[in-house]
Amino acid sequence: MTSPRSNFLKAVVERGYLHQCTDMDALDDSMGKGTISAYIGFDATADSLHAGSLVPIMLLRLLQKSGHKPIVLMGGGTTRVGDPSGKDESRQLLTEEKIEENLAGIKRVFSKFLTFGDGPTDAVMVNNADWLMGLNYIDFLRDYGRHFSVNRMLGFESVKMRLEREQPLSFLEFNYMILQAYDFMELSRRNGCVLQMGGSDQWGNIVNGIDLTRRVDEKQLFGLTVPLLTTASGAKMGKTAGGAVWLNEDKLPSYDYWQYWRNTEDADVGKFLRLFTELPIEEIERLEKLEGAEINEAKKVLAHEATKLCHGEEAALRAAETAQKTFEQGAFGGDLPSIEIDRGELEGGIGLLDALTRAGLTATNGEARRFVQQSAVKVNDEKVDDPRAQLNTAMLNAEGIIKLSVGKKKHALVKLT
């Protein structure tokens, strides 16, 4: 493969987005000739996307910046079936109302990363429920079912894995790849889409769509996959203490989002800067060369750039300021989570355990008790190891705030109403 000439593919290779591509040279040619449309499909299994979906999202953004048209395919129809790829067990089927609700939440995420509209390179969002729900079973089987070889489908990784491990695979799920293949063909017909991208676990599904369209419409389509990311120490991307790293502000405050990137493992910094920021490569090469404690500077840049894309520059600066005050000056910043308490209530004294739980630092009083006993709890940066301790007005600082901490990283503020 010669090195690509189109802006998009050049960047894809350079920044580490490429895992596999069906026909790099031919795709490069088409992209050089003019604007193309490409799509990525997203499940509607939750009401927000999380950091695990960020690579494909960034890929669509890069596509748009390179002068092409991104199509976001919402799996309103296929989510009703459930993708078996990469999963041991069938997924719980979601109700229709829940799926609709999830679609609405996910739409808000994309508006941050892509420009939607009617222009030639404006992004569009489509929902495969629009064409899948109306399919007639017998017609579908006769028109398209005959192009799928079961023999071949059994060889696909997603299916093979289930069969080898003797995990049940229902006929419903077995049909997922057929529906996704049909999606690709449908999008090529409706929107002139010629490229489907996705995670490396989608390779089989993508290739199926290309094959189907070649057989039925005699059209050449392309597929390109991105690597499925794990951190250098093997953990799945996008998981953290409190659960998933959501991209919607209402599910994960921008301060916590910033912290997630700030805590990136050393070995991942360069990779993440390439994938999740839009800094020039030369700048990234400079940053990833930093060693020892200096690499923290690179992590701050990563946190800033990533947060800026998702939540805006202002939120990123706010998070950085709070982090600086909290971690580097031993004070606290206004972006920390906070709870408000009535003065009268505080005068009467509030149990420490109760306060920790109300502030969201602990899930239950029992957990709070354990933390206190493990001397992990601080009030105004003073260690407290008596579970019966009370908060009172004497603890308020000059600004009328009490700072609570659990461990080194979790902090919250108690303010008066």
Place this chain on the structure above:
RNA sequence: GGUGGGAUGCCCGAGUGGCUAAAGGGGGCGGACUGUAAAUCCGCUGGCUAUGCCUACGUUGGUUCGAAUCCAACUCCCACCA
């Protein structure tokens, strides 16, 4: 439809009448060490108005002083046979 096997805490998985809030592992969290990193070591890991109480071993009943453990019915899953 028949026969056999299974369902345990976030996950995997021991446990076959009291010593079981349930071994062990994973994951997660806290502490030490550091650089808000990794690795390593130590500890914690059902809830509560807390020397006690409540909830929990698929569901519902039963036997027993006492059940995750025994019995019955039911639900779901798996395997083999038809």
